[in-house]
Amino acid sequence: MEYKGVRATEMVLGIIGGALGIVGGILAFFIGGFGALLIGTSGKLAKNSLSAFGFSIIAIIASLMVHVNPKLAGWGQVITGVALIISISIFGFIPGVLLIIAGAITLRK
Numbered sequence: 600m601e602y603k604g605v606r607a608t609e610m611v612l613g614i615i616g617g618a619l620g621i622v623g624g625i626l627a628f629f630i631g632g633f634g635a636l637l638i639g640t641s642g643k644l645a646k647n648s649l650s651a652f653g654f655s656i657i658a659i660i661a662s663l664m665v666h667v668n669p670k671l672a673g674w675g676q677v678i679t680g681v682a683l684i685i686s687i688s689i690f691g692f693i694p695g696v697l698l699i700i701a702g703a704i705t706l707r708k
Contacts, residue, residue, distance in 0.1 A: 684696075
């Protein structure tokens with residue numbers, strides 16, 4: 600398969616969203632861990648940040664699949680974008696929105 604750059608926007612938005620999701624997961628992990636240490640909370644944010652790592656990796660893989668199977672990649676981006684927003688809330692908002700936009704563009708074409 601020859602790369603023609605037709606779906607470069609979706610792929611770049613998805614990779615950026617996945618990378619920012621990993622950064623947001625790291626931030627949520629440390630902030631949730633420090634909150635659990637200092638305040639004595641359950642550390643739910645730190646636990647949810649671990650799922651954000653998995654969702655971000657799935658998002659990056661889905662973004663790389665845009666040229667192979669666009670429909671599967673688009674749904675993968677949308678689902679992982681919503682899952683990032685749910686799992687780490689404010690830390691996953693920007694990556695989640697980027698992934699949802701990339702998935703919507705992928706599904707629209």
